[in-house]
Amino acid sequence: xxxxxxxxxxxxxxxxxxxxxxxxxxxxxxxxxxxxxxxxxxxxxxxxxxxxxxxxxxxxxxxxxxxxxxxxxxxxxxxxxxxxxxxxxxxxxxxxxxxxxxxxxxxxxxxxxxxxxxxxxxxxxxxxxxxxxxxxxxxxxxxxxxxxxxxxxxxxxxxxxxxxxxxxxxxxxxxxxxxxxxxxxxxxxxxxxxxxxxxxxxxxxxxxxxxxxxxxxxxxxxxxxxxxxxxxxxxxxxxxxxxxxxxxxxxxxxxxxxxxxxxxxxxxxxxxxxxxxxxxxxxxxxxxxxxxxxxxxxxxxxxxxxxxxxxxxxxxxxxxxxxxxxxxxxxxxxxxxxxxxxxxxxxxxxxxxxxxxxxxxxxxxxxxxxxxxxxxxxxxxxxxxxxxxxxxxxxxxxxxxxxxxxxx
Amino acid sequence: xxxxxxxxxxxxxxxxxxxxxxxxxxxxxxxxxxxxxxxxxxxxxxxxxxxxxxxxxxxxxxxxxxxxxxxxxxxxxxxxxxxxxxxxxxxxxxxxxxxxxxxxxxxxxxxxxxxxxxxxxxxxxxxxxxxxxxxxxxxxxxxxxxxxxxxxxxxxxxxxxxxxxxxxxxxxxxxxxxxxxxxxxxxxxxxxxxxxxxxxxxxxxxxxxxxxxxxxxxxxxxxxxxxxxxxxxxxxxxxxxxxxxxxxxxxxxxxxxxxxxxxxxxxxxxxxxxxxxxxxxxxxxxxxxxxxxxxxxxxxxxxxxxxxxxxxxxxxxxxxxxxxxxxxxxxxxxxxxxxxxxxxxxxxxxxxxxxxxxxxxxxxxxxxxxxxxxxxxxxxxxxxxxxxxxxxxxxxxxxxxxxxxxxxxxxxxxxxxxxxxxxxxxxxxxxxxxxxxxxxxxxxxxxxxxxxxxxxxxxxxxxxxxxxxxxxxxxxxxx
Numbered sequence: 111x112x113x114x115x116x117x118x119x120x121x122x123x124x125x126x127x128x129x130x131x132x133x134x135x136x137x138x139x140x141x142x143x144x145x146x147x148x149x150x151x152x153x154x155x156x157x158x159x160x161x162x163x164x165x166x167x168x169x170x171x172x173x174x175x176x177x178x179x180x181x182x183x184x185x186x187x188x189x190x191x192x193x194x195x196x197x198x199x200x201x202x203x204x205x206x207x208x209x210x211x212x213x214x215x216x217x218x219x220x221x222x223x224x225x226x227x228x229x230x231x232x233x234x235x236x237x238x239x240x241x242x243x244x245x246x247x248x249x250x251x252x253x254x255x256x257x258x259x260x261x262x263x264x265x266x267x268x269x270x271x272x273x274x275x276x277x278x279x280x281x282x283x284x285x286x287x288x289x290x291x292x293x294x295x296x297x298x299x300x301x302x303x304x305x306x307x308x309x310x311x312x313x314x315x316x317x318x319x320x321x322x323x324x325x326x327x328x329x330x331x332x333x334x335x336x337x338x339x340x341x342x343x344x345x346x347x348x349x350x351x352x353x354x355x356x357x358x359x360x361x362x363x364x365x366x367x368x369x370x371x372x373x374x375x376x377x378x379x380x381x382x383x384x385x386x387x388x389x390x391x392x393x394x395x396x397x398x399x400x401x402x403x404x405x406x407x408x409x410x411x412x413x414x415x416x417x418x419x420x421x422x423x424x425x426x427x428x429x430x431x432x433x434x435x436x437x438x439x440x441x442x443x444x445x446x447x448x449x450x451x452x453x454x455x456x457x458x459x460x461x462x463x464x465x466x467x468x469x470x471x472x473x474x475x476x477x478x479x480x481x482x483x484x485x486x487x488x489x490x491x492x493x494x495x496x497x498x499x500x501x502x503x504x505x506x507x508x509x510x511x512x513x514x515x516x517x518x
Numbered sequence: 519x520x521x522x523x524x525x526x527x528x529x530x531x532x533x534x535x536x537x538x539x540x541x542x543x544x545x546x547x548x549x550x551x552x553x554x555x556x557x558x559x560x561x562x563x564x565x566x567x568x569x570x571x572x573x574x575x576x577x578x579x580x581x582x583x584x585x586x587x588x589x590x591x592x593x594x595x596x597x598x599x600x601x602x603x604x605x606x607x608x609x610x611x612x613x614x615x616x617x618x619x620x621x622x623x624x625x626x627x628x629x630x631x632x633x634x635x636x637x638x639x640x641x642x643x644x645x646x647x648x649x650x651x652x653x654x655x656x657x658x659x660x661x662x663x664x665x666x667x668x669x670x671x672x673x674x675x676x677x678x679x680x681x682x683x684x685x686x687x688x689x690x691x692x693x694x695x696x697x698x699x700x701x702x703x704x705x706x707x708x709x710x711x712x713x714x715x716x717x718x719x720x721x722x723x724x725x726x727x728x729x730x731x732x733x734x735x736x737x738x739x740x741x742x743x744x745x746x747x748x749x750x751x752x753x754x755x756x757x758x759x760x761x762x763x764x765x766x767x768x769x770x771x772x773x774x775x776x777x778x779x780x781x782x783x784x785x786x787x788x789x790x791x792x793x794x795x796x797x798x799x800x801x802x803x804x805x806x807x808x809x810x811x812x813x814x815x816x817x818x819x820x821x822x823x824x825x826x827x828x829x830x831x832x833x834x835x836x837x838x839x840x841x842x843x844x845x846x847x848x849x850x851x852x853x854x855x856x857x858x859x860x861x862x863x864x865x866x867x868x869x870x871x872x873x874x875x876x877x878x879x880x881x882x883x884x885x886x887x888x889x890x891x892x893x894x895x896x897x898x899x900x901x902x903x904x905x906x907x908x909x910x911x912x913x914x915x916x917x918x919x920x921x922x923x924x925x926x927x928x929x930x931x932x933x934x935x936x937x938x939x940x941x942x943x944x945x946x947x948x949x950x951x952x953x954x955x956x957x958x959x960x961x962x963x964x965x966x967x968x969x970x971x972x973x974x975x976x977x978x979x980x981x982x983x984x985x986x987x988x989x990x991x992x993x994x995x996x997x
Contacts, residue, residue, distance in 0.1 A: 193595075193602045194577050222600035270600070293601035295567065297590065331575060331621045406577070406621045 149362035154183035164391035181235040185227040188214040203506025204515025222292030223335030230310035235303035243300035255353035286341035330408030402472040403442030477501035561629035574598035766868030820885040825985035860909035873909040933966040
């Protein structure tokens with residue numbers, strides 16, 4: 111560099127441009143809150159179910175009141191229970207925790223029943239003004255997308271689910287559920303979201319996750335899941351995404367000329383975690399307090415199970431000495447606990463029951479410590495009995511083989 | 519079953535009011551709103567959430583009995599099969615009772631909570647309070663009830679919070695009333711975009727106070743914790759506190775803005791109250807022994823009011839009103855026969871101007887009685903719109919509080935106003951040149967210079983003066 115040229119070339123150093131794919135979360139916030147956008151499509155690039163639900167909640171709260179938003183996302187394997195459901199009734203927690211698949215437990219903010227999500231399963235979410243809300247409108251939209259991809263027998267049934275009529279073994283047409291829906295209605299916005307089984311590899315094992323061993327022993331209010339036979343649609347994720355987005359645009363694209371209709375899809379990635387509201391919602395969804403303690407009041411009781419019932423409900427190998435454990439749980443915490451070994455026990459171990467009061471049910475990691483095993487005298491035979499182990503299996507605690515938790 | 523009790527209550531109320539034959543009042547400039555005001559605690563019904571759902575489960579409550587809510591605050595979340603719905607309040611008020619516990623099934627169309635409504639109820643919202651059968655009756659009751667001004671929203675006296683410590687990630691356990699806050703605080707949280715659950719309340723039982731919200735907002739916005747930003751520190755930077763105008767303040771704002779069009783001129787005078795004081799002392803002695811209309815003591819104001827009425831008799835233009843002729847579009851004077859003298863009263867909720875009607879046909883005792891009645895109503899905030907409307911001229915006795923000369927603002931639809939200063943004792947000379955004590959008071963008149971000239975005002979003021987300074991001369995005009 112010759113001095114005569116001066117120092118200007120040196121000073122003209124380039125500031126490196128921001129890499130285009132490292133999207134700052136501020137762009138997402140801007141896209142979500144832009145009042146001129148009347149209809150927009152967002153797709154998540156994350157597979158974290160908690161994050162996806164938090165993004166969805168953020169979109170529900172922050173998008174303009176007159177806009178309609180479509181949000182598509184896929185989750186890594188997880189079981190998602192409804193806002194008001196009881197995980198000990200709906201989910202086999204023992205299998206969940208001990209299976210290799212590493213399935214997460216999620217409680218969503220909308221109502222409805224329990225579903226199993228994995229990568230072969232795509233979720234769609236439509237947020238619209240309450241005046242335009244209708245349970246079937248967007249389900250019909252997804253049906254149109256499915257039809258355009260070759261699934262002709264797709265339709266919306268009376269429960270607002272999407273079913274596909276397939277021939278079963280006898281050749282009769284039976285509806286198989288491919289998509290369930292749930293809703294959340296706030297003052298300003300209405301949310302309808304649903305999941306669609308495209309090509310889940312876990313179809314056969316879903317049922318073992320969703321059959322809880324403690325179910326017959328728990329009496330609760332709250333919404334029960336309605337189980338139906340399920341099937342895969344057999345469509346590629348990407349094609350489904352494009353088809354739904356296309357149908358969405360067709361439905362909302364012809365808005366008033368004044369509105370700017372952005373045809374491009376906005377991809378949301380992990381950086382969305384940095385948006386304060388999303389971070390806050392994420393923390394809440396991941397907290398055990400939300401997952402377990404939002405359970406409405408319920409009562410667990412092993413009493414009054416007659417011998418005939420026990421064939422279906424409790425395996426007959428469970429000793430009658432077990433019968434006598436009762437507790438009520440409110441907000442996931444014990445409020446009344448009673449254990450009564452109906453005077454057939456040999457030992458008279460007293461359990462410190464007051465200790466249990468106010469403890470959280472999900473925090474009891476080993477029932478065997480609370481209910482130590484004892485010898486049970488039954489017609490001259492001494493049998494080692496462990497009610498604690500049984501409780502562990504009912505509530506999915508302790509570390510046994512997953513099959514130990516499965517109800518026969 | 520509870521609803522039946524309420525409907526019977528409403529029925530009874532309705533029949534009482536229809537029997538009394540209250541004249542329907544048309545809203546005038548002095549009424550604050552044209553909507554009705556209910557005074558009982560009303561059950562708030564669970565609105566139809568659509569889709570033919572008749573009952574749904576309460577998932578969680580966001581309020582409890584005693585909680586203050588504003589319109590649009592979340593009351594509870596309910597769930598019906600697949601939909602979870604947030605129920606928000608339609609009214610401002612205080613929750614008195616929850617009809618269901620969390621986990622119970624709430625029926626659509628039946629009562630959800632009892633709310634003590636402290637705002638206005640619009641006609642269309644009446645439906646949310648009553649079942650279809652009793653709807654008509656409660657409407658009658660609501661309309662026949664005296665229309666009255668809104669209760670002002672007041673801020674509770676706030677104890678000064680302790681100096682704030684650095685924000686911790688782990689929030690301390692919330693008090694019982696962690697999300698309870700006065701409407702002013704809630705408004706602030708909305709303005710500063712703060713979630714009330716995040717703020718640690720330092721008030722009683724964990725209530726969130728205004729300063730708590732400010733602290734939180736400041737700490738949230740500036741990354742490092744600032745320990746020196748203690749709200750109770752005497753020295754600090756200028757803090758601006760946006761405060762919404764109370765309803766009374768807002769009305770004052772509106773009416774005074776309208777009064778701006780009137781070109782005021784001020785005419786002030788010093789009135790010798792010595793004779794009137796003496797007369798008053800004599801009269802009060804007599805009243806103490808045998809009260810008239812339950813009045814044991816009389817103040818100066820009824821005399822002044824009567825004197826004003828007499829001045830208006832002579833100069834009726836002071837009682838008139840400026841308006842535009844509908845045909846020619848030119849300004850005209852509307853002369854009014856009745857002398858309705860408005861009295862400006864300072865009440866706990868602000869400035870109110872009730873009116874004593876037809877003063878020319880009232881004697882001083884009746885004026886005094888009416889004055890007492892209006893004052894009593896004003897202090898308890900129960901002035902009706904009838905009391906507040908129809909004024910033709912106004913008197914403002916600010917001298918009760920203080921001040922010598924005032925420049926009062928003429929009320930809309932009037933042309934003159936009198937402001938009275940404080941009564942004080944001064945030394946003066948009598949006719950012999952000796953120094954005597956005189957009780958004087960300053961009268962400051964403002965008049966609309968578009969229609970009243972200085973000479974008229976001066977003459978009218980002189981009439982008032984002569985009557986007040988020499989009350990015995992009023993005897994000549996006794997009817």
